[in-house]
Amino acid sequence: MKVTERSLKQRKAKDIFRDSYAYLFSLFGVLILALILFFVFDKGHEYLSWKFLTSDYYTTNTTVSYDKSTEVGTFEDPKIENVFFSSRWGVGLEDGYDNEKNSIIQVTYVDKNSPFNSLLNEASQETYRIETNSSISTLLLYDDSGSIFFGESRYGAKNLIQDLEKADKISSMIVQTSGGGIRGSLISTIYMILLTLLFALPIGILTAVYLSLIAKQNKVTEVFRTLIDLASGIPTIIFGLIGAILFIPFVALFTHKGNGSLLSGSLTLALMLLPVIINTTEEAIKTVPKSYREGSLALGTSNTQTIFKVVLPNALPGILTAVLLSIGRIIGESAALIYSMGTTIKDHIILSEASATLALHIYKLVAFENPNFGAASAISIIILIVDLILNLIVKLLSYRFLKKFKR
Amino acid sequence: MRYLNRDKCFKKAETNAKADRIVRYLLFFIAFLASVSILFVIIFIFIKGIKPFVSEYEIQGEKYRVDFFSFLFGNTWLKGNADYSIGFIIVNTIYITFLTMLLTAPISIFTALVIVRMTPKPISVTLNTIIEILASIPSVIYGMFGLGMVTGWAKNLSDLFNYQSAGGLSTFTVVLVLTMMSVPTVTMLSITSLKAVNSNLEKGSLALGASRSETNFKVIIPAAKSGIFSGLILGLSRALGEATAVSMVAGNRLNGPSFNIFSTTRTLTSTMLSGISEASGLNYDIRFSVGITLIFIIIFFNLLLRFFKKRLEKRGL
Numbered sequence: 001m002k003v004t005e006r007s008l009k010q011r012k013a014k015d016i017f018r019d020s021y022a023y024l025f026s027l028f029g030v031l032i033l034a035l036i037l038f039f040v041f042d043k044g045h046e047y048l049s050w051k052f053l054t055s056d057y058y059t060t061n062t063t064v065s066y067d068k069s070t071e072v073g074t075f076e077d078p079k080i081e082n083v084f085f086s087s088r089w090g091v092g093l094e095d096g097y098d099n100e101k102n103s104i105i106q107v108t109y110v111d112k113n114s115p116f117n118s119l120l121n122e123a124s125q126e127t128y129r130i131e132t133n134s135s136i137s138t139l140l141l142y143d144d145s146g147s148i149f150f151g152e153s154r155y156g157a158k159n160l161i162q163d164l165e166k167a168d169k170i171s172s173m174i175v176q177t178s179g180g181g182i183r184g185s186l187i188s189t190i191y192m193i194l195l196t197l198l199f200a201l202p203i204g205i206l207t208a209v210y211l212s213l214i215a216k217q218n219k220v221t222e223v224f225r226t227l228i229d230l231a232s233g234i235p236t237i238i239f240g241l242i243g244a245i246l247f248i249p250f251v252a253l254f255t256h257k258g259n260g261s262l263l264s265g266s267l268t269l270a271l272m273l274l275p276v277i278i279n280t281t282e283e284a285i286k287t288v289p290k291s292y293r294e295g296s297l298a299l300g301t302s303n304t305q306t307i308f309k310v311v312l313p314n315a316l317p318g319i320l321t322a323v324l325l326s327i328g329r330i331i332g333e334s335a336a337l338i339y340s341m342g343t344t345i346k347d348h349i350i351l352s353e354a355s356a357t358l359a360l361h362i363y364k365l366v367a368f369e370n371p372n373f374g375a376a377s378a379i380s381i382i383i384l385i386v387d388l389i390l391n392l393i394v395k396l397l398s399y400r401f402l403k404k405f406k407r
Numbered sequence: 408m409r410y411l412n413r414d415k416c417f418k419k420a421e422t423n424a425k426a427d428r429i430v431r432y433l434l435f436f437i438a439f440l441a442s443v444s445i446l447f448v449i450i451f452i453f454i455k456g457i458k459p460f461v462s463e464y465e466i467q468g469e470k471y472r473v474d475f476f477s478f479l480f481g482n483t484w485l486k487g488n489a490d491y492s493i494g495f496i497i498v499n500t501i502y503i504t505f506l507t508m509l510l511t512a513p514i515s516i517f518t519a520l521v522i523v524r525m526t527p528k529p530i531s532v533t534l535n536t537i538i539e540i541l542a543s544i545p546s547v548i549y550g551m552f553g554l555g556m557v558t559g560w561a562k563n564l565s566d567l568f569n570y571q572s573a574g575g576l577s578t579f580t581v582v583l584v585l586t587m588m589s590v591p592t593v594t595m596l597s598i599t600s601l602k603a604v605n606s607n608l609e610k611g612s613l614a615l616g617a618s619r620s621e622t623n624f625k626v627i628i629p630a631a632k633s634g635i636f637s638g639l640i641l642g643l644s645r646a647l648g649e650a651t652a653v654s655m656v657a658g659n660r661l662n663g664p665s666f667n668i669f670s671t672t673r674t675l676t677s678t679m680l681s682g683i684s685e686a687s688g689l690n691y692d693i694r695f696s697v698g699i700t701l702i703f704i705i706i707f708f709n710l711l712l713r714f715f716k717k718r719l720e721k722r723g724l
Binding site for chain 2: 011012014015016018019021022023025026028029030032033035036039040043203204206207209210211214215223224225227228230231233234235236237238239241242245246271274278301302303304305307328331332333334335338339342343359360362363366367371373376377380383384387388390391
């Protein structure tokens with residue numbers, strides 16, 4: 001074929017066309033990540049606060065009272081928009097909505113010398129300090145002359161403040177904490193990580209040691225490897241099924257409770273993560289130079305000593321990578337846990353009872369009617385940040401690890 | 408300096424050998440447990456999953472047993488009290504997976520090519536990191552994103568075609584969410600196989616006068632075909648088995664199959680998850696039957712594609 005200027009031009013055009021659609025397709029990943037980040041931060045940033053992390057999910061009601069008399073008009077109005085202020089009591093109230101969209105009266109400002117900081121808890125007879133964002137529902141007030149006022153949240157913040165201004169003492173007041181926090185789910189996630197690693201790591205690492213250092217490369221070993229490969233291809237929801245029929249009854253033998261629990265969930269995850277841990281650890285062991293082993297054996301140590309005192313310590317960064325990868329999977333896992341543990345959100349975590357991890361918390365908030373994208377996005381931000389940190393450490397570790405054995 | 412006693416040395420060596428043997432047996436036992444456990448998993452689920460077809464369940468005073476053939480070939484999830492069937496769900500699942508792979512394959516292969524060969528290092532490292540981050544995002548976040556954003560796109564698109572959609576819960580949404588989730592996996596594996604292509608091929612192609620672009624598309628990609636194919640098989644398995652995200656955006660239609668991409672749908676995994684917290688008795692056990700079906704479909708597709716891959720390799724294509 002003769003090469004003409006025209007054919008060269010045609011070729012150039014074809015090249016540019018081909019290249020440009022490849023570039024176009026490669027933008028897909030960038031676009032998706034940008035959209036996910038935008039979505040999550042857009043909806044979640046309002047919710048994300050220290051209080052969100054440390055408060056309970058469920059609201060609690062406390063009946064409080066105050067029977068020391070107050071002085072008149074001693075507190076300065078901070079003048080916040082939409083907030084009604086009582087200068088006698090030093091509190092600012094605002095009309096708002098709770099998680100179920102019922103109208104409530106929120107305490108948005110409390111002066112640091114306010115009597116609201118030294119209320120009396122009727123049940124326990126201890127001083128009760130009102131927190132901002134908690135809400136007031138029913139209020140029974142009286143003044144020194146003995147007249148009684150009755151306030152309720154449905155009358156609105158303005159009326160409540162007017163009553164408060166006239167009153168000298170609080171006979172009883174029901175305070176409801178704001179709720180919606182994720183403290184319980186955070187703790188439950190940490191428990192889940194620790195328990196799962198406790199179950200999975202020893203078995204995973206020892207299996208990897210056996211397969212790569214001790215086993216003869218025969219049929220049996222091959223069968224083992226095939227089975228482990230098979231396990232890594234099985235969907236997580238199938239592991240959830242096995243958790244439901246195997247681990248829940250197993251844990252029930254000891255705890256005598258029939259439902260899913262943190263223990264049954266973590267056993268399920270441990271089984272699910274074994275292939276990841278085995279494969280990563282094997283890779284790590286493979287990177288340790290053979291000369292280390294040979295040198296150690298030549299010095300007269302036994303095979304066991306060589307494995308546990310020479311090979312494994314040198315493979316430690318790789319094993320750490322396995323741990324970090326596992327942590328990432330545990331934090332994000334939902335399908336397996338829905339079956340093997342359940343999706344109940346709890347504030348007080350007990351190992352023998354079910355509680356939601358962060359991923360399950362998101363599922364619970366979003367997957368049912370009236371999804372709460374704000375709180376779910378806030379949790380997603382936390383998960384994404386943790387994932388990012390884990391990824392960075394893995395990168396750093398593998399970089400250092402490779403450098404160490406490079407000559 | 409310590410002088411060694413000859414007898415002591417022998418004794419030490421003997422105990423060491425004994426310890427080695429014990430450790431070897433112990434580790435063999437552990438490895439045995441770790442690898443054989445997966446067989447138990449499958450056997451247990453199998454036993455539980457065939458129970459609805461062999462034993463009778465009492466619902467509201469009457470005894471029911473699920474018929475195996477109507478279970479496999481029916482077109483309504485639940486008729487009456489116990490007439491479960493998943494025929495249309497299997498069709499839905501395969502249809503959705505097919506569409507997903509249709510989108511995933513070009514996106515992943517070209518992204519991998521761009522990362523490995525077509526951009527300067529800083530950009531390719533950035534792109535690679537983005538893909539890795541996408542791979543580490545949990546499925547429940549993809550599900551939330553799908554429900555909060557992709558359903559909106561689906562709704563607008565179906566409005567454009569004058570189709571009344573169920574708030575955007577649709578096959579379209581499921582396919583898009585699944586594509587987002589499988590692209591990182593397939594891309595990462597494609598990158599590995601593209602990087603492994605012998606550089607002599609590239610040099611030869613360039614020396615014969617092919618342009619850089621022609622070399623990339625007509626020499627490098629075909630040379631990495633086998634690895635890319637393995638990546639696609641893995642992506643397909645993940646798409647078939649993905650549960651949480653799919654169940655959040657599928658809409659769980661009760662009958663089908665639904666081929667219209669804007670109508671609601673139901674996959675095997677979304678069936679297993681929907682209404683799980685209230686399920687008991689037969690409604691709970693039937694999910695294990697759905698689970699076995701899922702395992703069989705995954706194994707079937709894996710074997711089928713592996714067979715195709717072998718054929719491809721044999722023909723030297």
